[in-house]
Amino acid sequence: MAGTSKSLRRWGWTHKWSSIICTVFMLMLCITGLPLIFHHEIDHLLHDEVQAAPVAEGTPLASLDLVVKNSLTKDPGMVPHFLIWDPDDANAMMISIGKTLEASPVDNRIVRVSAHTAQYLDAPDVTGRFTYIMLKLHTDMYAGLPGKLFLGLMGILFCVAIISGIVVYAPSMRKLKFGTYRRDRLRVVRWLDIHNLSGIVLVMWMLVVGFTGVINTWAELVIKVWQFGQLAEMTAQYKDKPLPAHPSSIDAAVQVAIKAEPNMKPAFVAFPGTIFSSKSHYAVFMKGNTPLTAKLLKPALIDAETGVLTDSRDLPWYVSTLLISQPLHFGDYGGMPLKIIWAILDIITIVVLITGLYLWLRRRQAGVSVERVVVDAAASDHRPAYTS
Amino acid sequence: MKPAPRPRRQTNGQIFAIPALLGVLSIIGLVSALVGDGVWDGVSWVTLAIPILLCEYFFLRRS
Numbered sequence: 321m322a323g324t325s326k327s328l329r330r331w332g333w334t335h336k337w338s339s340i341i342c343t344v345f346m347l348m349l350c351i352t353g354l355p356l357i358f359h360h361e362i363d364h365l366l367h368d369e370v371q372a373a374p375v376a377e378g379t380p381l382a383s384l385d386l387v388v389k390n391s392l393t394k395d396p397g398m399v400p401h402f403l404i405w406d407p408d409d410a411n412a413m414m415i416s417i418g419k420t421l422e423a424s425p426v427d428n429r430i431v432r433v434s435a436h437t438a439q440y441l442d443a444p445d446v447t448g449r450f451t452y453i454m455l456k457l458h459t460d461m462y463a464g465l466p467g468k469l470f471l472g473l474m475g476i477l478f479c480v481a482i483i484s485g486i487v488v489y490a491p492s493m494r495k496l497k498f499g500t501y502r503r504d505r506l507r508v509v510r511w512l513d514i515h516n517l518s519g520i521v522l523v524m525w526m527l528v529v530g531f532t533g534v535i536n537t538w539a540e541l542v543i544k545v546w547q548f549g550q551l552a553e554m555t556a557q558y559k560d561k562p563l564p565a566h567p568s569s570i571d572a573a574v575q576v577a578i579k580a581e582p583n584m585k586p587a588f589v590a591f592p593g594t595i596f597s598s599k600s601h602y603a604v605f606m607k608g609n610t611p612l613t614a615k616l617l618k619p620a621l622i623d624a625e626t627g628v629l630t631d632s633r634d635l636p637w638y639v640s641t642l643l644i645s646q647p648l649h650f651g652d653y654g655g656m657p658l659k660i661i662w663a664i665l666d667i668i669t670i671v672v673l674i675t676g677l678y679l680w681l682r683r684r685q686a687g688v689s690v691e692r693v694v695v696d697a698a699a700s701d702h703r704p705a706y707t708s
Numbered sequence: 709m710k711p712a713p714r715p716r717r718q719t720n721g722q723i724f725a726i727p728a729l730l731g732v733l734s735i736i737g738l739v740s741a742l743v744g745d746g747v748w749d750g751v752s753w754v755t756l757a758i759p760i761l762l763c764e765y766f767f768l769r770r771s
Contacts (some may be wrong), residue, residue, distance in 0.1 A: 526735050610743070664760050
């Protein structure tokens with residue numbers, strides 16, 4: 321019994337400290353994450369968007385070369401990085417353009433162009449938008465990669481707090497039925513019950529959303545590993561070649577990729593010299609047709625001078641893991657009902673965080689440590705400290 | 709009035725039976741909408757709504 325109580329004391333200590341360190345940041349993440357679940361709807365509500373003129377079904381698509389060319393009409397000095405098929409609007413294409421090929425794509429501007437007429441639609445400055453500010457706070461607190469990795473560390477502590485929370489849940493529930501809520505007791509007892517019950521029913525969702533969030537903070541590193549690993553391998557014979565002097569047609573490159581993967585459709589094209597390609601290739605990233613395979617991309621590398629397919633491979637497991645962890649974090653893969661469920665679960669998580677914080681402050685005030693309460697409740701047959 | 713009988717100490721198995729079931733249901737819900745649309749989304753909505761309904765039931769019921 322002494323061994324058990326010592327180990328419980330350790331788990332209690334772990335739960336306390338992992339929680340204390342991450343709680344403020346987790347509160348910030350839960351609060352900024354809440355509007356991000358609905359960022360499409362919020363943007364739509366707050367900002368006007370130039371819509372592509374509706375076309376009759378079967379209208380042929382404009383040449384992608386023209387689409388890309390037209391995207392630069394208002395920013396002639398800039399260079400296209402990526403050509404993206406708008407997942408929400410089949411009538412529009414998005415072109416991500418940067419100041420130079422070396423510029424970080426994070427600072428790129430998104431130009432929207434009609435997919436059928438190649439007409440320039442708009443290139444709104446999103447950096448002042450409410451959703452953009454929430455996104456920056458949520459992903460890196462305006463502190464770049466270090467900010468991301470720091471929040472990732474907080475996410476790991478959150479996962480540690482959840483797992484140690486499961487362990488300390490047992491002793492505090494020894495004599496209580498599942499779902500106990502002692503509504504007539506002191507606030508500290510009520511809030512302990514709220515913390516325990518909402519924590520344990522959300523445990524798997526919080527773990528999954530927390531950990532996939534951590535994985536997302538490693539996105540830049542994962543992409544770097546892929547760049548210097550698989551991508552470098554696939555383009556080894558082109559290593560020392562300069563950018564193509566007379567680039568071949570983008571439209572033709574995409575057709576070649578579709579022919580090579582007839583059961584997939586293009587998600588985006590990375591142009592030569594950008595982070596997702598070599599200096600000599602159009603990398604056409606193909607996606608599958610089911611919700612799951614639509615997240616898993618397969619790059620087809622097309623020589624940007626000859627227009628020939630040189631290689632096409634499935635992405636390595638670590639990139640696939642990143643791609644799968646994104647929807648699991650965002651909750652954007654099951655329609656509006658799933659988004660609403662995601663939002664409510666997020667709010668209940670805030671409740672778990674606040675009740676946990678309160679319990680810690682309250683117990684400190686009372687001069688009783690968390691470990692102590694846990695151990696008392698487990699080991700003694702007397703009334704636990706917090707039933708009065 | 710008789711005092712309520714002292715509740716029996718529960719084993720870990722008893723304590724974690726329902727939470728384990730809820731955990732499995734959450735996993736099913738999280739994966740389901742990834743796998744397909746339509747019915748798969750529906751499974752996801754139902755299973756992930758269970759924790760919310762449980763919170764509502766236990767915290768808001770009048771007894």
